Amino acid sequence: MSxxxxxxxxxxxxxxxxxxxxxxDGSEYLGVLRITDNTMNLILDETVELKGGKTKVAKIGRAxxxxxxxxxxxxxxxxxxxxxxxx
Numbered sequence: 001m002s003x004x005x006x007x008x009x010x011x012x013x014x015x016x017x018x019x020x021x022x023x024x025d026g027s028e029y030l031g032v033l034r035i036t037d038n039t040m041n042l043i044l045d046e047t048v049e050l051k052g053g054k055t056k057v058a059k060i061g062r063a064x065x066x067x068x069x070x071x072x073x074x075x076x077x078x079x080x081x082x083x084x085x086x087x
Contacts, residue, residue: 010075011036019044020074021065028052031063040067 014033021029021042028051031044047063048056 008036008038008040011040011042011073014075017075022071022073023065023069024071025069029060029063029065031060037067040070041065042067042070 011033015036017033018030019033021031021044023029027049029044029047029049031047033042034045035043042065044063044065045061047060049058049060051057
């Protein structure tokens with residue numbers, strides 16, 4: 001049986017990379033991950049809020065996202081950015 005994977009490790013490896021984050025309330029963000037902690041709180045730079053994964057709603061700049069609000073994160077910035085910004 002394989003060992004369980006710790007998602008915190010993947011977050012830490014993704015620092016300074018673009019990520020796509022969807023929150024439990026349906027909000028979507030695309031930005032550069034700068035800092036994360038053990039509770040998956042995130043600080044993103046160059047953050048853009050999206051709607052429907054396609055439409056840019058607002059340029060936010062720096063954003064703090066609470067780990068408890070995250071539904072999922074995409075670590076593939078090319079696919080996430082392409083789908084989110086070009087539809």
